Amino acid sequence: MNATTLTPDLPELEPPRNFYTHKSGLLSWLLTTDHKRIAILYAITITLFFIMGGVAAAMIRINLVEPQGALLSAETYNKTFTFHGVVMVWFFLIPSIPATLGNFLLPIMIGARDLAFPRLNLASWYLFVIGGCFTIACLLLGGVDTGWTFYTPFSTMFSNTNVILVVVGVFVTGFSTILTGLNFIVTTHKLRMPGMSWFKLPLFVWAMYAVSVVMVLATPVLAMTLSLIGLERIAHVGIFDPALGGDPLLFQHMFWFYSHPAVYIMILPAMGVVSEIIPCFARRKIFGYKFMVYALVGIAVVGFLVWGHHMFVAGMSATATLVFSILSFIIAVPSAIKVFNWTATLRRGRISFEAPMLYALGFVGLFMLGGLTGLMLAAPALDIPLHATYFVIAHFHYVMVGGSVMAYLGGIHYWWPKITGRLYSEAWARFAAILMFFGFNMTFFPQYVLGYLGMPRRYHAYPPQFQTLNILSSAGASILAVAYLIPVIYLGWSLFRGARAGNNPWGARGLEWQTTSPPPKGNFLERPVVQKAYAYDEPAPGGEPATGATA
Amino acid sequence: MNGDGWFHLLPNASANARPLDELWWAMVGLCALVAVGVFVVMFVFCIRYRKGRPANRHIAKETLPVELTWTTVPFLIFMGVFVWSLTLYARSRTPPANAETIYVVAKQWMWKVQHPGGQREIDTLHVPMGVPIRLMMTSQDVIHSFFVPAFRVKQDVLPDRYTQLWFTATEAGDYPLYCTQYCGLDHSKMGGQVIVMAPRAYARWLDQNDTGTSLAAQGAALFRAKGCSGCHGANASVHAPDLDGIYGRIVHLADGSIVVADDRYIHDSIMLPDKQIVAGYAPVMPSFSGELSEGDVLALIAYLKSTKPGAQPAHESTRQ
Numbered sequence: 068m069n070a071t072t073l074t075p076d077l078p079e080l081e082p083p084r085n086f087y088t089h090k091s092g093l094l095s096w097l098l099t100t101d102h103k104r105i106a107i108l109y110a111i112t113i114t115l116f117f118i119m120g121g122v123a124a125a126m127i128r129i130n131l132v133e134p135q136g137a138l139l140s141a142e143t144y145n146k147t148f149t150f151h152g153v154v155m156v157w158f159f160l161i162p163s164i165p166a167t168l169g170n171f172l173l174p175i176m177i178g179a180r181d182l183a184f185p186r187l188n189l190a191s192w193y194l195f196v197i198g199g200c201f202t203i204a205c206l207l208l209g210g211v212d213t214g215w216t217f218y219t220p221f222s223t224m225f226s227n228t229n230v231i232l233v234v235v236g237v238f239v240t241g242f243s244t245i246l247t248g249l250n251f252i253v254t255t256h257k258l259r260m261p262g263m264s265w266f267k268l269p270l271f272v273w274a275m276y277a278v279s280v281v282m283v284l285a286t287p288v289l290a291m292t293l294s295l296i297g298l299e300r301i302a303h304v305g306i307f308d309p310a311l312g313g314d315p316l317l318f319q320h321m322f323w324f325y326s327h328p329a330v331y332i333m334i335l336p337a338m339g340v341v342s343e344i345i346p347c348f349a350r351r352k353i354f355g356y357k358f359m360v361y362a363l364v365g366i367a368v369v370g371f372l373v374w375g376h377h378m379f380v381a382g383m384s385a386t387a388t389l390v391f392s393i394l395s396f397i398i399a400v401p402s403a404i405k406v407f408n409w410t411a412t413l414r415r416g417r418i419s420f421e422a423p424m425l426y427a428l429g430f431v432g433l434f435m436l437g438g439l440t441g442l443m444l445a446a447p448a449l450d451i452p453l454h455a456t457y458f459v460i461a462h463f464h465y466v467m468v469g470g471s472v473m474a475y476l477g478g479i480h481y482w483w484p485k486i487t488g489r490l491y492s493e494a495w496a497r498f499a500a501i502l503m504f505f506g507f508n509m510t511f512f513p514q515y516v517l518g519y520l521g522m523p524r525r526y527h528a529y530p531p532q533f534q535t536l537n538i539l540s541s542a543g544a545s546i547l548a549v550a551y552l553i554p555v556i557y558l559g560w561s562l563f564r565g566a567r568a569g570n571n572p573w574g575a576r577g578l579e580w581q582t583t584s585p586p587p588k589g590n591f592l593e594r595p596v597v598q599k600a601y602a603y604d605e606p607a608p609g610g611e612p613a614t615g616a617t618a
Numbered sequence: 619m620n621g622d623g624w625f626h627l628l629p630n631a632s633a634n635a636r637p638l639d640e641l642w643w644a645m646v647g648l649c650a651l652v653a654v655g656v657f658v659v660m661f662v663f664c665i666r667y668r669k670g671r672p673a674n675r676h677i678a679k680e681t682l683p684v685e686l687t688w689t690t691v692p693f694l695i696f697m698g699v700f701v702w703s704l705t706l707y708a709r710s711r712t713p714p715a716n717a718e719t720i721y722v723v724a725k726q727w728m729w730k731v732q733h734p735g736g737q738r739e740i741d742t743l744h745v746p747m748g749v750p751i752r753l754m755m756t757s758q759d760v761i762h763s764f765f766v767p768a769f770r771v772k773q774d775v776l777p778d779r780y781t782q783l784w785f786t787a788t789e790a791g792d793y794p795l796y797c798t799q800y801c802g803l804d805h806s807k808m809g810g811q812v813i814v815m816a817p818r819a820y821a822r823w824l825d826q827n828d829t830g831t832s833l834a835a836q837g838a839a840l841f842r843a844k845g846c847s848g849c850h851g852a853n854a855s856v857h858a859p860d861l862d863g864i865y866g867r868i869v870h871l872a873d874g875s876i877v878v879a880d881d882r883y884i885h886d887s888i889m890l891p892d893k894q895i896v897a898g899y900a901p902v903m904p905s906f907s908g909e910l911s912e913g914d915v916l917a918l919i920a921y922l923k924s925t926k927p928g929a930q931p932a933h934e935s936t937r938q
Contacts, residue, residue, distance in 0.1 A: 141803055214800050220777060221760040221802060225726075309778030310907065312890065315761060316776070349667070351677060358685045380763065381774045382781045385711050389704065396696040403692045404685070410656055411684070413663035415675045420664075428660065435656060439649035442696070446703030449641055451710060452770040455763060455798040519642075520628060521767030523798040526806035530794065604677075 085488065085585040100185035101588060106171035107486075108192050109162060116158040116199060121551065123151035128510075128544040134531045144527035145212040146228070152215030153206060157237055158199045160471055161329060164336035165282075166195070166247060168478045169275045171486060173251060175579040176272050178260025178597070180589045183253040187246055194243035202236030205229045214525060216326070219307035219318040223299045231300055234293045241286045241293075244332075248282030251275050260578075262597040266360070269577055269600055270353065273360050274339025277367040278332055285328035285371070292321040319381055323374035331370040333467055334434070335363060337474030338405055341427045344481050345409050347575040348424035349416030352601035354408045362401035362408075369398040379450045388447050395445035402438050406431060421573070422496030426477025429504045433469025437462055440515065458518025461511045469507055476503075476554065483558065484572045488584040489565030495557040503550035509543025576602045631793055631814065632769035633786040637706055639770075645699065710771070713784035717750035721833070721920075723912045724775045725758035726801055727808035732913055734920065736836060737827040741810030743795065745787055746820035752784040754881065758912045763799035766812050774799055778889065780881050787814040837921025840914055844906065858903070859896050863927030865919070870897040884919050 086103045096104060126147050130138040139147060170188065174181055182188050205211070209229045213222040222230050255276045259268075268276075296318075298304045305311025307318040346353045353359060375383060375391030383391075409431050418424075440462045443449045453459065480500075484490055513536040522533045529537070571580040579586075581595040596608040626639055667673055720743070721732040731739045745751050755764060755775040764783065765772040768791075773783040797808035815823060831839070841847050849858040864879050872895040877883055886893050888910065891903040910918075 141806065145800075145803065145805075212802065216800075218761060218800065221800070225760050225802060309776075309890075312893070315779070350669075351675075355681050355685050358681075358689075380772050381761075382776050382779060385708070388707065392703070392707075393697075393700055396700050397693075399696060400689060400693050404689055406656060407688045408685075410660050410663070413660060413667060415673070415677055416663070416667045417669045417675065418664055418667050419669040428664075431660070432653075432657065435653060436649075439653060442649070442699065443642075443645045446641070446645070446699055446707075448638060448703040448706035448710065449645065451707075451772050452638065452765075452767065454772060455765075521765070521794070521796065523765065523796045523806075525800040528806045 084587060085583065086588045087585060089588045098189075100181070100189055102170050102174050102182045102185065102188055103486075103586065103590075105188050105192050106167050106169075109166040109170060109195070112192075112196060112199065113159050113162055113167065116154055116203075119203065120151055120154035120159055121548070123147050123154065125544065125548060127151060128541040130527070131529070131537045132541050134529050134534050136528045139527070141527040142212065145214075145525070146206070146210035148525060149211050149214050150206045153202065153211070153233065153237070155467075156215055156329070157240055158195075158202070160333045160467055161244060162195060162247075163333075163471065163475045164340060164478060165251070165275060165278055165332075166191075168271075168340065168475075168482060169251065169336060170247075172482065172579055173254060173272060173275050174258065175582065175586060175590050176269050176577060177255065177258060177263050178578050178591070178595055179254060179258035180591075182250045183257055184250050188250055191243040191246040191250070194246070195240055198236050198238075198240030198243065202233055202240070205232040205236060216322060217293075217296060217318075218322075219296065219299070219313075220309070220315055223296055224308050224310070231297055234296055238290055238293045241290050244282050245286045248279035248286075251279035252283065255279075260595070260597065266357065267597060267600050269339075270342035270356070270359055270363070271336075271339035273363050274335045274342070277363045278335040278339075281328045281332055281335070281367050281370065285325045285332070288321060289325035289329075292318065292325065295321075316378070316381060316383065319378050320374070323377045324371075327374040327377065328370050330463070330466070331366055333471045335367065337430065337434075337471045338363065340474045340478035340481070341409065341430050343575075343577070344423045344427040344477055345412050345431075346601045346603060347481070347573050348421060348427075349413050349418050350574075351412065351416045351603050352599075354411035354414070355404075356600060358404055359408055362404045365401040366398060369394060369401075373398055376445055376450070379447045380454050392445055392447050396442070399438065399442055399445065402434075406435050406438070420497070422491075422493060422500050423477045423481035423573075425497055425500035425504075426473050426480060429500060430470055430473040430477060433465050433473060433504075433507065437465025437469055440465065452521075453518060455524055456518035457514040457522045457524055460524050461514035461518060464511045464514070469511070473503070473507075476500075479554075479558075481573070482579070483561070484568030485579055485584045485586070487562060487565070488568055489561050490568050490572065491561035491565055492557045495553060499550050499553040499557075502546065502553070506543055506546030506548075506550045510540050510547050511543070513537075513540045513543070571607060574607060576600075576605075576607060581608055628770075629768040629789065629791065629793060631787060631789045631791065632771070633788055634710065634770050635768070635788075641702060641706060644702075648695070648699070710783075713752040713782065714750045717752040717784055718746075719752050719754055720745070721913075721916045722753050722755040722764065722775070723758055723916065724755065724762035724764070724797070724808075725912075726760065727797070727804040729764070729795065729797075729808070729810050730913060732833055732916055733824070734833050735824055736829045736832045737824060738829070739827075741795075743810070743812045744820060744823050745812065745814055746817045747787050747790055747814050748817065750784055750786045752782055754780055754782050754916070756780050756885075756912050756916075760801050761799045762797050762801050762808065765796045765798040766793055767796070768793035769812070772798060778885070780885065787812075790814050790816055790819075833917050833920040834924040835921070837917035837919070837924075840910070840918055841921055844909065844914075846918075849903075856902070857899060859899060861922055862925045864925070865923045867927075869894075871895060872897045872899075872901075881919055884922060885915050888915055888918065 086101055130136050130144055211228045211230055211233045213226050213230060295306045299306050303311060305313040307313045307315060309315055342353055373391060373395045375387055376395045379388055444453060480496055517533055517536045522529055568584050570584055578595045582591045598605060723730040729741050731743050757775045757777045762775045764775055769785045771783050771785050773781050775781060791814055793812045795810040795812050848854060849856040850861045867879050869877050869879050889907040891905055895901045
C-alpha cells in the first residue's frame with residue numbers, strides 16, 4: 068500500500084506501555100488524535116446521552132400506566148417523547164457502534180496505526196459534543212413538542228417551541244456523522260495492511276464501510292431539510308407550508324429520504340458486530356461470507372429507495388405506493404439471508420455461551436421479530452390500519468433496541484477485554500443479557516397487540532380498554548431498566564478489579580486479537596499475521612488462550 | 619363482537635374488515651412459522667453442537683445452492699404477499715361510483731363534519747349501514763389523520779389538499795375515531811365516535827338535524843355574501859370567468875397548461891388564486907384564505923357543483 072501502513076519494526080514503542088498509559092492528564096485526552104482514545108471519549112459521551120434518553124423513556128412508561136396520564140401534562144409528555152426520540156436517534160443510536168467500536172477497531176482490524184485523518188476524527192467528536200450539549204440544553208430549557216420527525220407545517224408554522232435551536236443542534240451533529248463516515252471510507256480504502264484484501268476483511272469492517280457510505284450520502288439531505296425548515300420558519304419562504312405556496316408532503320419525502328437510510332445506519336453496524344461474535348463462539352467460519360458481504364452492500368444501496376413506505380397513508384399517489392411497497396419487500400431479502408446465515412453458522416460448530424454470544428443470539432431473535440413485522444408494514448393494505456399505531460413503535464424498537472442496542476452491548480462485552488485489558492464477571496454478564504432479553508420482550512411485545520387494537524402513538528392519554536397491556540409494557544420496562552443498570556456496575560468493577568485478560572481471551576481470530584490488551588499507541592508491537600476471515604479452522608497466530616473466560 | 623371472536627380481535631364493522639383480517643392472520647401465521655422455525659433450528663444447533671459434546675463437525679465446502687434457495691424462496695413468498703396486499707390496497711383507493719360523499723374538516727383538535735344535506739356535527743360522524751361512504755377531508759391547520767380501527771381505515775388529512783377514504787359500514791354501533799398524526803398539544807384528545815345506524819334510523823337522524831339549508835345552498839349564500847357574485851355573476855362589470863357548471867370542466871390556463879376543474883382546483887382558485895390563472899383573464903382575484911374557513915370552501919364547491927352551464931342557477935334556492 069503506502070508509507071502509512073505498518074512497517075515490521077516499530078522501534079519507538081516501549082512494550083509495557085499501552086494507549087492509556089502512553090500519556091496522562093486531562094489535556095492528553097482532550098487533545099488526543101489516537102482513534103482508541105477518541106473511541107473512549109465517544110463511549111463516555113453516548114453513555115451519558117443514553118442515560119438521559121432512558122430517563123425520558125422511563126417517564127413515558129410511568130405516564131402510560133394510567134389512561135389519563137399518570138405523571139405528565141400533555142405538554143410535558145409531548146416534549147418528553149420528542150426528547151427521547153431526538154436523543155436516542157441522533158445522540159445514541161447513530162453514533163453508538165460506529166463511533167465507539169468502529170473507531171476503536173476499524174484501524175486495528177485492517178492493520179493500520181490510526182484512521183486516515185486522526186485530527187478530523189477528534190474534530191468529529193467535538194462537533195458531536197457541541198451539537199449534543201446544545202441540543203440537549205434546548206430540549207431541557209423550554210423543549211420541543213414536534214416529535215423527532217419535525218413534521219411540517221406543525222414544526223414550521225404552529226409549534227411555539229425551540230424548533231429552530233434543536234434543528235441547529237442536530238444540523239451540527241450531522242457533520243460529525245459525515246466526517247466519521249468519510250474517515251472510515253478513506254481508511255478502509257487506503258490503510259489496509261499488505262495482504263489484507265477486500266474479501267479477507269472481517270464483516271465488521273464491511274459493515275463499517277457500508278454504513279459510512281450511507282452516512283456520507285444521506286446525512287447531507289438531513290442538513291438540507293433542516294435548513295429549509297429554518298428558512299421557512301424565519302424567512303417565511305414557502306417550501307413546506309401550503310399557505311406560503313409550499314407542499315406539505317415534500318418535507319416528509321425529504322425527511323424520510325434521510326431517516327430511512329438512518330435506520331440502516333443503526334442496524335448495519337449491529338449486523339457487523341454479531342457477525343464477529345457468532346463465529347468466535349461457534350468456533351467456525353461464518354456461513355456464506357460473500358453472501359453476507361453482498362447482503363450488507365445490498366441493504367445499504369436499496370435502503371435509499373424505500374423511504375416512501377413511511378408515507379402509505381400520507382396522501383401519496385397509488386403508483387408511488389406500489390413502487391415503495393415492492394422495494395420494501397425486496398430489501399427484506401438480504402436481511403432474511405443474514406438471519407439464515409447466522410443460524411447456519413451455528414451448525415457443526417463448537418458452541419459456548421459466554422455473555423457476548425448470549426447478546427448475539429438475542430440480537431438474531433429480536434431482529435428477526437422486528438424484521439418480520441416490518442413485512443406487514445411493507446404491505447400497503449395492512450399498513451393502513453397499523454400505521455402510526457403502537458405496532459410501528461414495537462416494530463422499530465425491536466429493530467433498534469432489540470437489534471442495535473443488544474448488538475452494541477454484545478460488542479462492548481466481546482471487545483471489553485481488548486479495550487480495557489480486563490475481564491468482567493461472566494455470571495453477572497450472562498444474567499444481565501438474559502434479563503434484558505425477557506425485559507425487552509415484556510416491554511415491547513404487548514405494544515404489537517396494542518397497535519393492532521388501534522392505540523395510536525404519541526398519545527398522552529388513551530382509552531381505558533388499553534390499560535392492561537400498557538401496564539404490562541411498563542412493568543417490562545422496569546425490568547429492562549434494571550438489566551441496563553447491572554452492566555454499569557460489573558463493568559465498572561471490572562475496570563479496577565477485573566482479572567487481566569491477556570491478548571486473546573476468547574481464542575478469537577482477527578488482527579485485533581494479535582496485539583496486546585489494551586493495545587499500544589500505534590496498535591501493534593509486532594507485525595500481525597493476516598489470515599483469511601474467520602480462520603477458526605486454522606490455529607490462532609498468537610496461540611490459543613491458556614486461561615481465561617472461555618475455560 | 620359476534621361469531622368468530624378470535625379472528626376479529628377488533629369489531630368487524632365494515633366490508634373492508636374481513637379481507638384485511640384474512641391478510642393479517644396470514645401474515646401473523648407466516649411470521650410465526652418463520653420465527654418459530656428459526657428459533658427451533660437455533661435451539662437444536664445450540665444443543666447438538668455445544669462445546670464438549672461429540673458430534674459430526676465436518677463442514678461442507680459448497681454453500682451456494684443453500685444460499686440461493688434461501689434467497690429465492692423468501693423472495694417469491696414476499697412477492698406473493700405483495701400481490702395479495704396490492705389487490706386489497708387498490709380496492710381501498712377506489713370508492714364505488716354510488717358512494718355518498720360526506721365532508722370532514724380537521725382542525726386542532728376536533729373533527730368537523732358537514733353532510734350534503736347541510737347537517738353539521740363535531741367529533742361524531744353518523745353514517746348509514748350498508749351504504750358506501752366516501753369522506754372528502756381537508757385540514758384547517760396542520761396534518762391530522764382519520765383512523766377508525768373498527769373499519770380498518772386510515773388516511774392523513776392535509777392542509778390545502780383534499781384526501782379521501784371510503785368504507786361501507788356493516789354493523790350498527792358506536793366506534794372510536796382517533797387522530798393518528800401527531801398534531802400538537804391535545805393530539806390524544808382529538809378523537810370521537812363514528813355512529814353507524816340502520817338506514818331508516820339514519821334518515822330520521824338527518825331529518826332531526828336538518829338546518830333547512832343544504833350544503834350547496836349554504837355555498838350559494840356565501841357566494842353572494844362574500845362578493846363572489848360581484849365579479850363571477852352574470853351582471854358583473856368585472857371580466858371574470860363564468861363559473862356555472864365549472865365543476866369537472868376543462869380549464870385552459872394562462873401558462874398554456876390544461877387542468878380539470880376538480881375540488882382541489884376550485885379550492886386553490888379561491889384560497890391561492892395566483893397559483894393557476896385562467897387564460898384570457900387578468901390575475902385580479904384576491905385570496906380568500908384569511909376570510910373563508912375550509913368548511914366554507916367545501917360549501918362553495920358543493921354550490922358550484924350544483925350549478926348548470928349557461929342557465930343562471932337558482933341563487934335563492936333553499937331546500938323546502
